[in-house]
Amino acid sequence: MERVRHFQEELEALQSRLLEMGGLAEERVRASVQGLVVRDTAFIDKVLRGDEPINELHIEIDNRCFMLLALHQPMATDLRAIVAAVKINTDLERVGDLAVNIAEAARRYASHPPVKKLIDIPQMGDIAQGMLRDALDSFVRRDTVLAQQVLNQDDILDALKTQVFRELLTYMLHDPTTVEPALDLILVSRHLERIGDHATNIAEDVIFMVSALDVRHQPGQHQ
């Protein structure tokens, strides 16, 4: 059946704004982790100030979805796509907030001597960014196989978070002066793990959007 052209144009515009937001969120995760690693406070401050574009997109995308639902009464795939967009929008905004949290921890961490050489946290940052990127790609390409790969990656991130915690616990027990900076590193690993959870949510929404399957909260699955 011939698609309703101007509705289709609006859906495409919604998708492109959502991708723009995803790109911004991903970049902010990258920058916040970089700030932590290089200990550049001016750079970190720039990251801290840069949340506004994401917040503006958050509101704009919600309004677009609201109008599409109100004025076009979408059905089936289109309905699922718009509901998914509302949820993905929330996840991306939270990712932006978590990037701010990471930058705040990085700012505090930079005021202490480094606890250790950072290996696992940058790796967690790479994985979280990769999950976000793949989740958004799976959204664009309507690719449930790629979405499923995102779900599978979440376990790696969880395992790394546990490892970071155990390792830093050892440092803290040996040298109480490391407690404060080590806690910030633990917080960062927690934030990165949460970013992975948001990427997972997005991937689940993509699977729902494409195949109408709800894969959330299934025992023995990825979560």
Add this chain to the structure above:
Amino acid sequence: MSASIPIPSLAGIAARGAQPAIQGPPKVQAEALNFFYGETRALQDISINIQPNVVTAFIGPSGCGKSTFLRTMNRMNDIIPGTRVEGKLLIDGTDIYGHGIDVVSLRRRVGMVFQKSNPFPKSVFDNIAYGLRVNNMDGSRAEVEERVEQSLRQAALWDEVKDRLHDSALAMSGGQQQRLCIARALAVKPDILLMDEPASALDPIATQRIEELVYDLKKDYTIVIVTHNMQQAARVSDFTAFFWLGKLVEYDRTQKIFTNPGEKTTEDYVTGRFG
């Protein structure tokens, strides 16, 4: 993005009475318009400014006056005995119920498409050429052919009928007949196109084509569409006027009417609580 619904800030939308904030001179302006069928007052003090080059939808339950008001805009009600108009109805600033108004020329400028498609029992070509002839717009054969093609293209019908222009219009599908009637209305170069339930007798695909067409035509025409299908009003229109019991209850941007109407009666109607 060429065709875009404006993205408002929801917080910025506040109830602001019966008229939306609009810039520029209106195309159609009703001032305290009353309409009577004998003793019955079918329209009560309608005041509204309709903007050029947008789609304005009239919605409301049966008998609310929306079609009556539409037909006042090209004086189509004049043919009904015992009817009477009070108040003013201005098109481009001229009162169309004033002295010296040529109704034939008014109806050329204000075209109309009806609920039931009504092609003449003639060929596709002649259906359009006929309107040109009666309006003395026919010119040379080549000019007529060009105008017929142009109108059929505007009505998104050309590709479907270009090889059978001389077949009977009555052999076409209902949706095609309706688009032919739109082409016929467009051929005489109106400014305003009035559509009275133009898709209510059509299947969903033909309806969708008409809706897309309406959306495209607003670049060049001022379109007023009466529909009892609220979803259709939401999809195609920029402004929506809600009529009830012969009164204009609320008139605003379509997105406001369907997301946050200012009047309780409008809210009850668009949420399906009555009507």
